[in-house]
Amino acid sequence: MSKEIYSLDCRECHRRTRHEELASFSEESDPYDYHDMTSWMIVKCQGCFSHAFLKKYDDYEAYYEDDNGEINHNVEFTTYPPVIAKHRPISNTFNLPIMVRNIYIQTLETLGIKSYLIASIGLRATVEAVCKDLNIPGRNLEVRINNLQKNGHISNTDKKMLHAIRFLGNDAAHDIIEPKKADILIALDIIEHMLNSIYILREKTKNLETIIDDYNSFLKLLEKLSMEFTGAETINITTLLSKKTRLIEGKKDEFIEKFNRDLLEGKINFLNYEKTEEINDRDIFLFSIKAR
Known part of the structure; x- marks a missing residue:
């Protein structure tokens, strides 16, 4: 009997790949009540051979018409560990301070389950953590971001982008405004650029000669x-x-x-x-x- 193959986002390949079902267990409801089925599976990527846990939910009473005019029931897939589609996270997180690393990883996990409101607060908290780690003074995050630039840790352009994340986090925390998926992914790019610039690249290039200004x-x-x-x-x-x-x-x-x-x-x-x-x-x- 051939095993099922699913097209899923792979956390190691950082793209959608074919995953083979290795083991599964399903629970199906009474069709005379509300007909649905939940399946739990262990799957393996056919590219990198990493394993994941997959939850498949078939709702046989919710239908839609596809582009070919065929009627299909709704199917939802949830993978664990959570995956952010087509995203390659920072690999050298061991170069990040513990506090910064923990908030960054927790924010990635939140994004993986599509909790964009909580994730936007996490991205803002990451900026706060970086300022705290670098002992950047200021009565609030607005001032600390400005001082982050004045102290030479980021460029003026980076400063403006970090303020955008501050606004995003403030809207989520104070006004309960959930950001759009596209906006939160851009914010994630900004955060990872900052972490790479301040911590990762500085560690990698510490033996390279550069100008001395103090x-x-x-x-x-x-x-x-x-x-x-x-x-x-x-x-x-x-x-x-x-x-x-x-x-x-x-x-x-x-x-x-x-x-x-x-x-x-x-x-x-x-x-x-x-x-x-x-x-x-x-x-x-x-x-x-x-x-x-």
Whole structure:
């Protein structure tokens, strides 16, 4: 006996695929009362071979006419774990803070069962959780989103999109307005873009060179370079930086001026000030690297 094949959304393939029925159990009502049947099945995707639980409900007393003019009874399918059709969730959720990850996953589960009103509140809560994790100040979410952008975590365009999610969540929580499916899926894209940008990509690219725009990061770079340096005993900042100078082009003069002051005052704990030489009418500060 051939097994039933169902076309279902697969949580692993992230698209609709053929699923084979492996086992099933059905309960059918008395046709003389109200004729319907509920079936529970274990199914397996024929693409990735992942398993799922399927509930099929046949309502034999509710009919519709299809595009070919044929009369069919209503059939409803529910899969578990819930699946958001054609959606590929963030895979590296282990890079997310626990609080952010939990809210994000719970929101996905809510979307999977098509509870769009609750999901919109979950998306708003995800923004709140990110602000809390990053210690973003503000008396309310509106201010915190603005500060999220001012602190350099998101772009101005991202800020406007997060405000859209704030409105969506506020409408759901305060006015009990359920968003449209298309709108909630766009909001999900915005949230996942934010999480990818703030957490996932930063973790992936942490070893890639990029510009340095704050003095503390500049000092960390110098300390790293000093540990790797194998040249002369007495050097200047240009020699130590070498090609890494490109990382501070926009802040070079500001950083070096402050570095020279800190060096003279003995605040650079991994370098020793040695002397100052005048070259081309400029004071060049020479230093040595402290033994470790």
